[in-house]
Amino acid sequence: MSFPEQRPRRLRRSPAMRRMVAETRLHPADLILPVFVREGLTEPVPISSMPGVVQHTEASLLTAAEEARDLGLAGIMLFGIPTTRDAQGSAGLDPQGILNRSIRAVKDRVGEDLVVMSDLCLDEFTDHGHCGLVDEAGEVDNDATLEVYAEMGVAQAEAGADVVAPSGMMDGQVAVIRQALDEAGHQHVPILAYAAKYASGFYGPFREAVDSQLKGDRKQYQMDAPNRTEALREVELDLAEGADMVMVKPASAYLDILSDTAAISDVPVSAYQVSGEYAMIEAAAANGWINRRTVVTESLIAIRRAGATNVLTYYAAEVAGWLREELAGSRGSASASGAQTPPSAPAHPPIEPRRPTASTRPADQPRTDAGFPPVS
Numbered sequence: 001m002s003f004p005e006q007r008p009r010r011l012r013r014s015p016a017m018r019r020m021v022a023e024t025r026l027h028p029a030d031l032i033l034p035v036f037v038r039e040g041l042t043e044p045v046p047i048s049s050m051p052g053v054v055q056h057t058e059a060s061l062l063t064a065a066e067e068a069r070d071l072g073l074a075g076i077m078l079f080g081i082p083t084t085r086d087a088q089g090s091a092g093l094d095p096q097g098i099l100n101r102s103i104r105a106v107k108d109r110v111g112e113d114l115v116v117m118s119d120l121c122l123d124e125f126t127d128h129g130h131c132g133l134v135d136e137a138g139e140v141d142n143d144a145t146l147e148v149y150a151e152m153g154v155a156q157a158e159a160g161a162d163v164v165a166p167s168g169m170m171d172g173q174v175a176v177i178r179q180a181l182d183e184a185g186h187q188h189v190p191i192l193a194y195a196a197k198y199a200s201g202f203y204g205p206f207r208e209a210v211d212s213q214l215k216g217d218r219k220q221y222q223m224d225a226p227n228r229t230e231a232l233r234e235v236e237l238d239l240a241e242g243a244d245m246v247m248v249k250p251a252s253a254y255l256d257i258l259s260d261t262a263a264i265s266d267v268p269v270s271a272y273q274v275s276g277e278y279a280m281i282e283a284a285a286a287n288g289w290i291n292r293r294t295v296v297t298e299s300l301i302a303i304r305r306a307g308a309t310n311v312l313t314y315y316a317a318e319v320a321g322w323l324r325e326e327l328a329g330s331r332g333s334a335s336a337s338g339a340q341t342p343p344s345a346p347a348h349p350p351i352e353p354r355r356p357t358a359s360t361r362p363a364d365q366p367r368t369d370a371g372f373p374p375v376s
């Protein structure tokens with residue numbers, strides 16, 4: 001049977017019909033919020049290339065974590081920016097360093113309801129900005145770096161990280177961290193492996209976010225954009241080394257990699273919608289060239305559709321707020337109906353550090369099912 005009996009448009013006629021047949025949905029519990037905490041700040045500092053995203057103070061980090069919890073997000077991924085750096089990245093190992101101390105504070109504050117994850121990498125902590133130790137020849141020394149990662153993983157687990165996320169793309173990093181965690185009695189701490197992480201221009205704004213000291217590039221350790229089969233090798237190796245979850249990064253320009261990974265992975269697959277992906281949407285939206293909410297939602301749906309179990313995105317809190325609104329009955333809005341609002345729709349208002357918008361859940365009231373607020 002084909003046309004005229006077959007008419008796929010029948011299932012697209014109304015918002016309610018489209019909603020019923022949607023194959024992919026977003027839920028706050030699919031979203032992980034990456035956050036930056038910078039040592040020595042007294043006020044949050046806006047990141048100019050990522051409008052709406054800030055470097056947090058230790059205090060504002062906790063507010064953001066509470067907001068993430070109240071919105072029912074899956075988790076929070078912490079990046080720390082120290083005041084002093086050295087060639088070894090010592091501040092990343094120090095139990096009192098900015099990252100470890102923030103892990104502890106966030107875990108104490110929201111750790112029962114939100115998965116607290118930490119970036120396990122040296123680049124924020126080294127004065128040369130590389131993800132590992134640099135040898136005399138100026139190359140990143142894989143095996144020497146592994147020893148540091150092992151120690152760093154244990155320090156983060158000791159600080160209370162629920163998940164450690166090695167992002168340095170050193171060969172063997174997952175196995176070494178797993179062994180170190182186990183030997184230190186942290187058998188229960190999972191590893192989210194940045195398995196297929198590409199050397200990407202889309203990380204540009206992140207450099208500002210973490211005040212990166214990097215001069216060159218990371219092409220000797222992060223993957224090369226032309227390669228697809230190699231990503232499967234990276235994923236398989238990480239799985240064999242004991243990765244509990246694997247990640248593909250960046251997301252939007254690498255949906256083929258994400259789809260391939262989802263097809264072979266027997267563990268959850270994360271995708272990271274990185275700083276440059278965020279910045280491009282913001283820039284176009286600020287010019288009135290695209291509808292911000294429509295494109296943000298579509299970009300995340302596309303990442304989920306390609307196979308991501310969950311998505312790390314700087315939009316996590318805001319999108320969870322939208323989902324809450326939609327559930328609470330403001331359906332019929334442009335985004336829920338899928339109506340095309342003209343690109344001339346006003347750009348979002350001037351950017352300020354995001355205020356906690358979530359109504360806070362009273363401490364004695366358990367969270368509903370997966371974090372959605374009760375629909376009243």
Ligand code: PBG
Nearest residue numbers: 121123167202203206274275276
């Ligand atoms: C490395 C790390 C980077 C990002 C996350 N972890 C930078 C890099 O690899 O160059 C980038 C994230 C983003 O761009 O949003 N610690």
